[in-house]
Amino acid sequence: MTKYLGIDYGLAHVGLALAESLLSTPLPTLPNDQHLLSRLATLAKAEGITSIICGLPEGKLAPQITQFAKQLGSITGLSVILHLETLSTQEAMQKLQEAGASRAKRKNDHAYAACLILEDYLEFDN
Numbered sequence: 001m002t003k004y005l006g007i008d009y010g011l012a013h014v015g016l017a018l019a020e021s022l023l024s025t026p027l028p029t030l031p032n033d034q035h036l037l038s039r040l041a042t043l044a045k046a047e048g049i050t051s052i053i054c055g056l057p058e059g060k061l062a063p064q065i066t067q068f069a070k071q072l073g074s075i076t077g078l079s080v081i082l083h084l085e086t087l088s089t090q091e092a093m094q095k096l097q098e099a100g101a102s103r104a105k106r107k108n109d110h111a112y113a114a115c116l117i118l119e120d121y122l123e124f125d126n
Contacts, residue, residue, distance in 0.1 A: 015110025
């Protein structure tokens with residue numbers, strides 16, 4: 001069975017989500033620091049991840065995210081698929097607010113954005 005890791009890459013934080021079906025589960029957000037790649041490699045191995053889906057927005061972050069995806073693929077040995085997305089973090093925040101989510105949940109908006117990216121990929125591109 002395929003197990004996916006969804007990533008919403010941000011300059012300060014990186015949101016993560018897991019999925020084995022069309023529904024994904026948010027994971028704790030990681031700081032975007034010098035340990036990020038090794039943490040992701042450890043997580044991928046521990047969770048038995050078979051494919052990584054990384055959101056790719058249009059704009060100035062695209063080259064940095066493309067480089068990040070190449071490095072992640074190299075360190076994990078897994079396929080890292082770049083999935084076009086735009087404003088997923090804002091969409092996640094809006095959905096959390098509409099659902100009446102607590103402030104604590106809204107602070108984890110990058111993880112919920114990773115869920116949206118992953119679910120969009122699984123629904124339309126897989």
